[in-house]
Amino acid sequence: MTEGAIYFLQLVISGIAVGSLYALVALGFVLIYKATDIMNFAHGEAMMVGAFVCYALVVAGIPFLWAVLMTTVIAMFFGLATERLILRPMIGEPQFAVVMVTIGLSIFLRSVSGIIFGHDNKIFPSQLSEQTLVLKGLVLSYTHLWAMLISGLMVILFFLFFRFSRVGLAMRGVANDQDTAMLMGISVKRVFALTWGLSFAIAAVAGIFLANVMVLNIAICLVAIKAFPAVILGGLESIPGAIVGGLVIGVLETLVGGYLDQTMPGVKDLTAFVVLFLVLMIRPYGLFGKKEIERV
């Protein structure tokens, strides 16, 4: 392979690695939107909290993968509590008020995390970070490989859960037609709570691996803003769309960074939003969305 081709492949692979994490973030966001019609503007903060919790566990001496597992469970309970204490009392309130509450929650979580963990950059002390794997001239970092592996695994687990489990089916029913789901004896309250729990759990996993790929600080919650173009690109209500959207944004962004960032510093971070504008102009219902989707 020529050097150019290797460089290109290298970029594509790290793009897929980062993109798979964007996909997880987008997936968690879509999950809540699809089931409850709420845009959770605290999604990035849920991700950040997950990353910080895992960081604290690892610093306390717990092996990385165990820490990830524990964080996922903790995040799940955190999601359940958020739904119970903050969102459920808002049932029946106008959409606008609910959005404001999630924004309030995001500010609250960011401030509290700042107070507890400080505002400086932290390097995640995981055992994965330093090593690399060289394969036919391609340099693959273990962090990237793990990110892809874990995201792939999560996506498969979710697919199986939604396709084959009773509760997963109930969740799809609620997302499809809430009133009728209720008629079939599905407790919509319980499904909402579970949705928040699952969404926060995926967000936490994404947050942990993003903190490994990048650095860990409060600003990591801004990644959720990049997941938003991924969600719109995928079609707002589509779970496969969120995954494809996340991957596309990740790859594009890395390519733009790799080829243009020297000449135009900072252009990398614009990529996602250029895509967002283009999608909204050309195909506002996204790649996988239904045409009649109502925009908020």
Next chain:
Amino acid sequence: MLKVNNIQVVYNNVIMVLKGISLEVADGQVVALLGANAAGKTTTLKTICGILRFQNGELSEGDIEFKGRSIATHDPDAIVRMGICLVPEGRRVFSDLNVVENLWIGAHTRRDRDGAKQDLDMVMEYFPNLRRRYKQQAVLLSGGEQQMLAIGRALMSRPKLLMLDEPSLGLAPMLVKEIFDILRRINSEQKTSILLVEQNALVALKFAQYGYIMEGGKMVLDGPSESLLENDDVKEFYLGVSDDQERKSYAGVKHYKRRKRWLS
């Protein structure tokens, strides 16, 4: 087994839609609930299955008893578990799910997986069309097949009382007959009681043993189906069979207009 006792229902805290409705369904009985548009039939069914308060409605007065216990404050899932299931107006199949997933969702409240599997087979027996379209997305089914799916989905909860809200709406007469034949079999073979809301009064009264007629949120008439079928008012306003002579007269025209209102 079901006793609705003088219920009043208010929407949005102001609009009273049911103004004291009572009705009864005995074990294994088929009961028809008839009435013009906006009489409050759908509201009555929604009140029974407990979803009213999730749609800005409130049961302000009266009680609902099922098998001797009050269910007026129960959540919908508890009511399904007790054995009441509604086939909603407009079928409302889960359009994103396929046929068999729609049926499984009907069995959501059940713990006996083997029993549910048997019932899945039973539903497929009753509705062979559903077996043929097993894996197809529900949105792609025809209107009649969607109605069959909605009924099958309700059967999956093994209801003791099956409530149907205008199952004949928008279906060709052939299909309506087919569906009612199957409902008749379900009633006799599964001993399922049926509470049927219909605009199609003739079909409904031929199917049911007892009928109630409501208007503007009140019961105006009730009785065994045969006697309702013989009742002159019912004949005129619901069945569209009145004396030719009368129809030619001025009063007949007025009646015709009224009848159109009933049937609209």
